[in-house]
Amino acid sequence: MGGWAGISSGRKRDAVPVSRLRQLSDGPTGVRQGSAWPAAGKRPGSHPRRGPGRSAARGVVAAALTAALSARSPDSGRTALQSPALDPAPGCHGKVCEGKDPLHMACGLPGRADALGPPHHTGTGASVEIRYSPVCAAAWGRIWHSRVGDALEISAPGAPPRRVVITDEADTNAYRFTPMLGGPEQDDVLLCFIPTGDMARECFRP
Incomplete structure (x- = not known):
């Protein structure tokens, strides 16, 4: 106009x-x-x-x-x-989402994703959870209250694991996300927290 x-x-x-x-x-x-x-x-x-x-x-x-x-x-x-702008359409679905960023693909917008099971509190104080978007048919991991050097990995049979590593102090006080698994069976998703140092990893299922 x-x-x-x-x-x-x-x-x-x-x-x-x-x-x-x-x-x-x-x-x-x-x-x-x-x-x-x-x-x-x-x-x-x-x-x-x-x-x-x-x-x-x-x-x-x-x-x-x-x-x-x-x-x-x-x-x-x-x-x-009401907002004059509509939410962007999802950028992928199913296998097409494999390895992609849930935020850039608009899969993690409010109303499009939810947690698979409760959040998990790790031995170091970090919190992690599995996120799933039925709109995008994709899953990813989310971590917060982390430390520099911590890592979060999500995996499922038939797909390579996807990992995010905390590399910046500013990221320790923010949500960080793994890349997505495209089209996994929800019950087969495995989320593993890998703390910095010599501590053992902690793994969770939905």
Whole structure:
């Protein structure tokens, strides 16, 4: 549509680009998730006095965005904001997923994957679990609270094992995933935690 949203003001050139609409609705760019917003009246670059024309324009923009992004739920009758962008389609299915990244293939999105069995807590304090996506018909391993040098390996009969190794301190406080097994029998999947050092591996089934 060219990236412009028109706002009626009596002049044709008062169209506002979509990027400007997003800036007005989302607040200042560069604010990272989890960070605190500046206190009211102290936002960087703000001015204490604004003209009435600018306030009216912001009101029209806010109303337009609310109308565009809101939809009424058919079940509850409540109005909830919806994302204008749809989730990407899965990038693979079954054997085609073999060895691929579950995130890049959009197999691990919310609602597309779940744990096969409970999470397992290892002797070093790391936690691991088997993930499975029925949409992609693929399985992979997930690890968190790990240490640098730890490894996680997932395997199934008829397929090469897939492994992820923790190589960076930043990864110890994040979820890390193995590449996927494409189309395995769920009961045949084996997940093994291989700790750094001389400690024995710990293996789990669904």
